[in-house]
Amino acid sequence: MSDTVFTQVGYTLGGLVNYIKMGEIGLPDIQRPFVWPNSKVRDLFDSMYRGYPVGYLLFWKNGFLDDSKTIGTDDKQKIPNLLIVDGQQRMTSLYAVIRRIEVVRKNYDKEFIKIAFNPIDEKFEVHDAAIAKNKSFIPDISVLWDEETDLFEISESYISGLEETREIEPEEKKKIRRAISSVEGLKNFPFTALELSPDINEEQVAEVFVRINSQGESLKQSDFILTLMSVFWDEGRKDLEEFCGKARKPSSSGEPSPYNHYIHPNPDQMLRACVGFGFKRARLKYVYSILRGKDLETEKFSEALREKQFGVLKEAQGKTLDIQYWHDFLKSLRLAGYMSKKMLTSDNNLIFSYILYLMGRLEYGVDSFVLRKTIAKWFFMSNINRRYTGSPESAMEFDLARFREITDKDEFVSILNSISDSILTGDYWSISLPTELATSSPRSPSLFSYHAALILLDAKALWSNMKFTDILDPNIVSNKSAVEKHHLFPFNYLKNLGYKSTRDTNQIANYALLEWGDNVKISDQAPKDYINEMEERFSPSELEKMYYWHALPKEWYLMDYPEFLIQRRELISKVIRDGYEHLSKEIEYDPISSDEHSADDIISQGESENIEFKSTLRINLHTQDKDSRIENTVMKTIAGFLNTRGGELFIGIDDSGQAIGLENDKFKSLDNMSLHLVNLINDRIGKVYMFFITISFPEHDGVTVMSVKCSPSPKEIFLKEKGAEKFYVRTGPSTVELTGHEMQQFISQRFR
Helix, strand or coil, X not given: CCCCCEEEEEEEHHHHHHHHHHCCEECCCCCCECCCCHHHHHHHXXXXXXXXXXXXXXXXXXXXXXXXECCCCCCCCECCCEEEEECHHHHHHHHHHHCCCCEECCCCCEECCCEEEECCCCEEEECCHHHHHCCCCECCHHHHHCCCCCHHHHHHHHXXXXXXXXXXXXXXXXXXXXXXXXXXXXXXXXXXXXXXXXXXXXXXXXXXHHHHCCCCCCCCHHHHHHHHHHHHCHHHHHHHHHHHHHCCCCCCCCCCCCCCCCCCCCHHHHHHHHHHHHHCCCCCHHHHHHHXXXXXXXXXXCHHHHHHHHHHHHHHHHHHCCHHHHHHHHHHXXXXXXXXXXXXXXXXXXXXXXXXXXXXXXXXXXXXHHHHHHHHHHHHHHHHHCCCCCCHHHHHHHHHHCCCCXXXXXXXXXXXXXXXXXXXXXXXXXXXXXXXXXXCCCCCHHHHHHHHHHHHCCCECCCCXXXXXXXXXXXXXXXXXXEEEEECCCHHHHHHCCCCCHHXXXXXXXXXXXXXHHHHHHCCCCHHHHXXXXXXXXXXXXXXXXXXXXXXXXXXXXXXXXXHXXXXXXXXXXXXXXXXXXXXXXXXXXXXXXXXXHHHXXXXXXXXXXXXXXXXXXXXXXXXXXXXXXHHHHHHHHHHHHHCCCEEEEECEXXXXXECCCHHHCCCCHHHHXXXXXXXXXXXXXXXXXXXXXXXXXXXXXXXXXXXXXXXXXXXCCXXXXXXXXXXXXXXXXXXXXXXXXXXXXXXXXXX
């Protein structure tokens, strides 16, 4: 049998209160957010009054020498000999009532815990206005333990007050005096404490807590660390909590304040930011090691290292809680298109982005313009990627490790940008993201990234002249929201079609943000019935841009609902990608352009993954004859675009990018040429896929060329060739055939 790691010690309630008052037992400052409701405090006193056990207390001997002092203060007492690990809420309740001290609630409002007692019924109640008027109650039992209190006077005063309402028998008076004396005597109530050895570490303490806790609750690491912090460096914890308290309410005096529309941080979250910035560590448990003087690499202890590491923590916390840095960082979130907390699904992502901001600004000296842009891009990526959900500390620790040897600001920026771009690849946009959008969750990160992209692209609400920037402004609060989520295919309309599950009707791809008046007007109409009234407000060019923003396929209102969802997810993904690219490029990005100059801009960039040039559609320039092999190269390119992430084929442009026009193909007219290509697509790919293809004839360098724009197909495309079906994809500026296992793997990832 191993040696026990604890000793059992008995206390009285009065003894515990005195030890806490003298500092021998380390109860965190009473001015801490207190989570117990007053009714639970009432029940605690009732259980003690009736002689019921109220559980063990768990203490941990700190193991410091008698002359050890707290860090960061010159006039404070010694470090407590015992730290309260389990029982903080019980002891806070008892200490606050017996010594009549205010507690602080989670919203940082202060109050006294007032527990009333009826000596006749021997019943405890939470004080309220009715009890205050009821002569049967002592309204606040705290008076019983006041040093100036005379218990006899209290009993007689209570009896006199009660006699004003009715006659009291002698036996009843005796009962009243006994009951009041019994409540005052609770200071002698026995408590059993398990005192853990100073030789065990914090992980072992946490394990002991879990094993003895009757409710099987986990010891929250943040509470545990903050308890230790209040013992070792109480000023630091007070600063954290003051910052967090002020962040919850706008400043009424006009003074600078950390208040914001994104996060009401908790002290442990801001402490995480301090440790991440100061030590490039993500795990809160490192705070304990830092305060004890434990080297994070060698795991050795020293008093000198303790003071040194505290200095780093103190400096880091001062900068982390600097309101100027805090608000400058929050501008990065706005720059990323995120307007308020309503668009965020992870506080961890915000806190880690703040760590990176502080590192970039204060350690690496990155230009503020570049830094805000870089952090905005990172924030956008990590939100849509859910980077810090699941095991956030592990992910943060991994990311911070990249910067422990970095000293150059350009390398810092390069690492962040390269990580973002390596995650949000072409496959992510065309395969992963559309799959993630196949959900009805109203709190999906992909949905909020879509809204952020609409803000980045300066979009307007559907069928409205109101910009998203104004619509989602968190400073505007009214009885009716400026916009409402609208089912493009209304709920009751779908219900009549047989779609009764909200999993089907409430798909992200079925929602758009409309002005609330339009939402009411549309009601349950079928899309084909309300579309004309909505569209007649705008010109064709306005509708084109609006339908791009809102990812609406051509003639979407006539489509079958399942097909509509598939196609709209693809288009939403494209809009999100365009928003991200706008954020990345530091230039104005306009993905919709139908004028004649757009072809010039695209062609001038040369061939790429999504741009291809062909001299002719059907004529072999060497023989000047029609050649099915030429037609086949065109069809392979179109099939490759459809199977990958879309693209644009220009016919009448040679390999060097020179415009040679369409005369070589010898069609009677452009209509004949267009019809010929449509027939080829219908025969060799399928009529249904013409929906994803747009044919036009722009001019380039003074001659007419043919443009074939292809959107990504929701289903795999096979090209018919000499009685066989072949599968093509784009890889860089080339079209390649995939067969066997490669084809199966690609299809399973891209279309399933």
